[in-house]
Amino acid sequence: MTMPKESLKTYLKDHLLIGDGAMATWLYQLGIPIGVCYEELNLSNPELIRAVHRSYYEAGARFIQTNTYGAHRDALARHGLQDKVTRINRVAVQVAREAVKDDAYVVGGIGSINAGRVRDVRMQNYREQFEEQAAALLMGGVDAILLETFLDLDELLLALDVIRPLTDVPIVAQLATIEVGRTRDGHTLTRAFAELKKAGADVVGLNCRLGPAEILRSIENAVVPEDTPLSVFPNAGRLAMSDGQYSYASVPQYFGENALRFRAQGARLIGGCCGTTPEHIRVMAQVLAEREPLPRVNPVVDTQEEAEPLIRIAPPTRKQGIVETVAHRHTVIVELDPPRDLDTEKFLRGTAALQDAGADAITLADNSLATTRMSNMALGSIMKAKFGAEPLLHIACRDRNLIGQQSHLMGLHALGINQVLVVTGDPARFGDLPGASSVFDVSSFDLIRMIKQLNEGYSFSGKPLKQRANFVVGAAFNPHVRQFDAALRRLEKKVEAGADFIMTQPLYDRESIERIYEGTRHLDIPIFIGIMPLTSSRNAEFLHNEVPGIRLSDEARTRMRRYEPGEEARREGVAIARELVDIAMEYFKGIYLITPFFYYEMTVELTRYIRDRSRVVLQK
Template identity: 60%
Template sequence: MAKRQDLGTALTGSLLVGDGAMATYLYQLGIPVGIPVEELSLTRPQWIEKVHRRYLQAGAKILEANTYGANRERLARYGLEGKVTRINRESVAIARRVAGDTAYVVGAVGSINAGRVPNWSRSEYRDLYEEQVTALLYAGVDGLILETFLDLEELILALETARTLTEKPILCQITMMEVGRTRDGYTLTDAFEQLKKHGADGVGLNCRQGPLEIQRALEKTVVPQGLILSAYPNAGRLGMTDEGFQYASTPDYFKDRAMALREQGVHLIGGCCGTTPDHIQAMSEALEGLSPMPRINPDLVEEKMERPRLEVRTQPTLVEKVRNETTVIVEFDSPKDLDIHDYLYGCEQLNKSGVDAITLADNSMATTRMSNMALASIMKQRTESEPLVHITCRDRNLIGQQSHLMGLHALGIHQILVITGDPTRIGDLPGASSIYDVNSFDLIRMVKQLNEGISFSGKPLKQKAQFVVGAAFNPNVSRMEAAVGRLKKKVEAGADYIMTQPVYDVESIQNVYQATKEIPVPIFIGIMPLTSYRNALFLHHELPGVKIPDRVIKQLEGMNASQARVLGVEMAKELLDEAMKYFKGIYLITPFHYWKMTAELTRYIRSRQKQKTPVAFEQK
């Protein structure tokens, strides 16, 4: 190019071919998976240069610098947070050496959230984007591509940040979880309109979907006039073959689909994951000498999403009950065996004693137990007991979590407790993996999202869930103030009620009340009867923050098992006398499957309730 046009002019008037994948192509060339690709611009610049040169030779007129993940947050995972500027600068320099006057160089800026749970800080992300974009502009890029954004709101933040720093062209590319919609629920028509308002020069789609799915999405989308349209599809879907993980789409297929994308008015066509120089060459040959076609938007009838149905609930929830009367939850963990006869009999007796709900832990202490979902359903059908199911973040990834919740909804089980879960290393299968895709705060938010009729991925659902979500609180800590601060965040995330770990003395009950009296949701105070002298010793000396009165430990010493359980129940009754002065929610934990103990305590609560024992405050 003797005196080439600026990038904006070239994109407006020409049909250009972009490059293809960087990371997946490097993996095909033998670079080990797991190495941060952006760091290779410093440690193996010749590899990055080789990839750029192959794409240039294949016909690419726009090269993306190797900077997709070169932001401080992502680089910090590899101890590279201090090299943000250097990596971006050197990546641009490599691409510029290859491009010469033959191609344009754009800075690639990827989503920081990158598919994780959409829970991010605007101020923090703005600083991260500003740092990376400043480095790219200083290095001399011709423009920017903000790509692979699942959430429109994050993309707008990145665009706003970049636009304050430059007048150079900025292209914004969305990645779809569902065809035609962003993860945070916007149609592409709405998203593209918003991006134009915030200063985008171009809009488009990249990653996850192949060329046909991107074509389908564009056919149903209104693109605002004056915007450059781009498409960087994957080489189809990633799948397992005899030779390992592979992408399905061939270069010949991409040649055909490039023509179809041109018919949609796309001005810039490149490739994303799985594409190679062969894919780019095939498209370049197909499009050589052709001009862009005008964009013809579809005549859309206003898309009216069916409102998610909300089934009418026939029974009051625990939260509704506890506002008016003393409400008792009893934890009765599912068995470690396949035999459920004795367990169901215990549930039946607990129900007869006056329990409002039986709560089932989710493999407590990371020890394998029967599925609490299956057992809760059987329990509900055979004993008419109301189940409350615990859900940990430990055992299921996000796919499994949503599937599990959808199953609970289908079974009519709506009352749940979300907890982090003990790590697998302390359980009976210490070699098992702990998942922890999300923490308890995130999972609470996502459950409440299902209640709005929106899936974890942002897809609208035909029906709203009705989950009543509980959260856990451990008062047996040295710094109560910090624990209450964490509890408040769970309530802000959407927790409808709180269940506490067990307390063992009157002073602790009073402390919990004072610490939580401003919390705007019901508190179920935890009480678990002692069963033996050794049980008391363990709790007092080996569990942090748990205090058993010396007089009780001394009383238990020398008692046989039967005598100790009788005393344990009497002690729990004393605690209940105090607890019922402050709390309408009582959470009884059954020790070692001794359901007779918690049944007796439930009957005691009901007898006290008939005496109309005054409560010290109006229950939240």
């Protein structure tokens, strides 16, 4: 087959065109391990990349993608190659051209920068990266640009907005969908294809994520704009792992059968994505040889459904709990650690006592100090049902991947628990199971933003939900650092991410409380000042000498030294805490009491003190 010299856009009007298959899959099968920067091989091993291109060409592909899917600055930076964007992309074009000469279209591949990660609300930062990569590919002389594997229509439209003004060469715009018929950011394919056409795409289509059957279902139910060629590059089925090796289920013959089905749907450009090999492409090329394209017959769609908003969910409810309460009066959160064993009796007694004392919420840590404790989700549900107490659960980034985090939050929503505090979490190696993995899929900033995304009616993946969550999200603030201004900037980022309130680490002097007041008075969310009563002189000396940033006054340490460990020492600790409460209440309406060593009688007394003092203030 010899390619004519006409443009890709013109050729597709009257011809079927066979695309190539997966670059990474074939390199993996040739022995290149996962984790290697495949795009860098354009420089270090061009013979190998040239051979892959040639194998797809010999199989019948005449649409050859450059080995540049991840050759943008963000991805290359993970391998220390961010300064080689232009060179890698230009050489990739040269290598592909050498492999197929002028007998195939050489197309510059540009992948999503988000690439399946958490949806990034700051996608405008991607503009320069798209422009840098596209300019290098165009300089190299590509026949077209392929934008592929975009989960979010918003990001693909952004890429088109950047690249379309740079060139007149055809642009193929391909989405990747997690579910059949809808993008991750909630758009139907009908609407997405129309928007892509309007933004300047010459070809629209789908690639990756789904296999032939689900890609076929997707395009059967989508309207493709008139006079717009359709492209399909499915995966070879679902990914599997056996004996440490990755594999895909779909055999070449199955791809050949589906190539005919894609043709019947009006597809003009047909290739393969993850899991496909030269043999998959060979069978498709043989099946489609000498066949002419068929016209696209769009399905009849409910135009009213397409015109209605994409997300049909209940409106958000107003913020509840402590954020609402603290706007009107002094509000008390009390921390009570879940037990380390299976006995819940003492915990429930403490909960009942704090509820009776007037605590507005009881907050439960999430395996604090990386020490295994009973699930705060289970205890929160029990205390809410048994006593009507309002739980405020910590959620650490450490222990759950994104699947687990969303599942956990969906469970909290089902239980009616909507107040949470997002914390990073102490590394597992410092806890009682040092061999455990620390997950840290996301930072506390990301998790705050993603929880607020649930409130907007979107899952972490961007899939529209039938309901909105109603989480009130807190963030932690540690003022015990050398660079207080840097800590404030970090706190401001949490507020920007969507934090509704702040809880501080425990404080032990007026100066620190006043410093936080001055540093946070511009923030329009409540601050809960942490106060943890001292239990003994040894406890006071430990905090003063071994915990970074905490400094007790000489007076407080002297007062604690007067007593042997026991009830009298704890009584003095409560007296000191009351004085700190008095100071905090001058500046803040939120008080966060931390129960030390499960001496809940101490925080019960302090809760009652705050309640009584608050009533006096209100009467005045």
